[in-house]
Amino acid sequence: MTVTAGSAAALALGDDALVLSHRLGEWAGKAPVLEEEVALANIALDLLGQARVLLSMAGDEDELAYLREERAFRNLQLVEQPNGDFAHTIARQLYFSTYQRLLYAELAAGDGEFAPLAAKAVKEVTYHQDHAEQWTLRLGDGTAESHQRMRRACEALWRYTGEMFQPVEGVDVNWSDLETSWLESVSAVLRRATLDVPEGPRSGAWTAGAGRQGLHTEPFGRMLAEMQHLHRSHPGASW
Amino acid sequence: MVTRTTPIEEEATLLGEETTVLEEELRRLAGSVPDPELPVLSLEELGVLRAVHVRGGGAVEVELTPTYTGCPAVEAMSADIARVLHEHGVPQVTVQTVLSPAWTTDDISDEGRRKLREFGIAPPRTQRATGPVPISLGPTRTAARAPDRMADAPPDASLEADPVRCPHCGSADTELLSRFSSTACKALRRCLSCREPFDHFKEL
Structure with a gap:
């Protein structure tokens, strides 16, 4: 399949939204409290809506979601990481929603093909970021146990955050400015939550960084198998 | 689509x-x-x-x-x-x-807001600036111990200036239970005067 720069970019951003949406959906039925069950499902729904628009810009949304092999997905490795405990899910949300809000705000301010979606989605994502920040504060500055778990989660996912700022062809933003803003925003939240900003590397050896090139971590294959199973088993089925 | x-x-x-x-x-x-x-x-x-x-x-x-x-x-x-x-x-x-220009809760008509209130849903507040209104959970342990350490926390001025009123009794004394509720567009709140929980059509 040959893809233009525009549709390659739509795939990258669309796959981020689709994969994280599916991960968040995995909390349905087992979130810590009812309110979080609803909140995570709502955030997943927002992301699914964004994914549908973006994947439709790149081709047929169902074919792209359900019939591609693992190597054809262009999402960040961060969003495919398993939910872990609630702290891991919140750390993943904090890192990704901050990135997505900054990126969409930039795209919304421009006049490119992603501007209409970005202008709409940035308002939704601002709520996602607020949700992640409130929980980071609550868990980091909570009990000794919650602090410990939140610290462990932030450190474990830190090495997946450098990849977010690899330039995506067809997305016209200043990636290095985006990274500076992201670091400032996330660091401020972590400090308020009495958590140390992780010191591990974010790029180079021992870090993640090839999701945009189609290389994914082991848990992603199992996630895809579950996500695509029904569609592949019953091609063309409908409600 | x-x-x-x-x-x-x-x-x-x-x-x-x-x-x-x-x-x-x-x-x-x-x-x-x-x-x-x-x-x-x-x-x-x-x-x-x-x-x-x-x-x-x-x-x-x-x-x-x-x-x-x-x-x-x-x-x-x-x-x-x-x-x-x-x-x-x-x-x-x-x-x-169509996605552009993006829908905002300011697009809900006055008549629509009145009907929402009658239906038991607090209507969205009109926004002066774009984007959601900052809201926060109760103080964390550090804030409760030393409030001045949280001076860099986002202010809740906009919330105090224009509180979400209870659609049942009209009281301005309401609290947030969850920022996500039965549908994506609503938050769950509770009235501290009449004790009724209610949905709030949150600002977008």
């Missing part, structure tokens, strides 16, 4: 002339369709109906904008609009989803 077309059953009798009057009438019909999730509101009052164009050959094109990008009600809205226009003699209806 969401496109629905009714089959052409007869040759169209609609003319290209005087489209303004006709389009206004069709817009009134399409706008009177109730929201599938909040049936007290019409699509016109919700502010999601963007335009109705009469094309040649009796085809009518309706532009609809979603409240949230992932709003699952869009498909039901499109089907309802197509059905209503079809019942009024329009042979071919196409409903297109």
Whole structure:
């Protein structure tokens, strides 16, 4: 399949939204409290809506979601990481929603093909970021146990955050400015939550960084198998 | 993305002339369709109906904008609009989803806000600036011990200046239970005066 720069970019951003949406959906039925069950499902729904628009810009949304092999997905490795405990899910949300809000705000301010979606989605994502920040504060500055778990989660996912700022062809933003803003925003939240900003590397050896090139971590294959199973088993089925 | 077309059953009798009057009438019909999730509101009052164009050959094109990008009600809205226009003699209806300019809760009409309140849902506050209003959970342990350490926390001034009122008793003394509720567009709150929980159509 040959893809233009525009549709390659739509795939990258669309796959981020689709994969994280599916991960968040995995909390349905087992979130810590009812309110979080609803909140995570709502955030997943927002992301699914964004994914549908973006994947439709790149081709047929169902074919792209359900019939591609693992190597054809262009999402960040961060969003495919398993939910872990609630702290891991919140750390993943904090890192990704901050990135997505900054990126969409930039795209919304421009006049490119992603501007209409970005202008709409940035308002939704601002709520996602607020949700992640409130929980980071609550868990980091909570009990000794919650602090410990939140610290462990932030450190474990830190090495997946450098990849977010690899330039995506067809997305016209200043990636290095985006990274500076992201670091400032996330660091401020972590400090308020009495958590140390992780010191591990974010790029180079021992870090993640090839999701945009189609290389994914082991848990992603199992996630895809579950996500695509029904569609592949019953091609063309409908409600 | 969401496109629905009714089959052409007869040759169209609609003319290209005087489209303004006709389009206004069709817009009134399409706008009177109730929201599938909040049936007290019409699509016109919700502010999601963007335009109705009469094309040649009796085809009518309706532009609809979603409240949230992932709003699952869009498909039901499109089907309802197509059905209503079809019942009024329009042979071919196409409903297109448009994203720009993005819908905001400021697009809900005053009448729509009144109906929401009557239905038991606190209407969204009118926004001076764009984007959500900052809200926060109760103080964390550090803040409770030493409030001055949290001086860099975002202020809640906008919330205090324009509180969310209880739709049942009108009290301004309400608290947030969860920023996400039964649908993507609502938050769950509780009134501290009459103790009733209620949904708040949150600002977007």
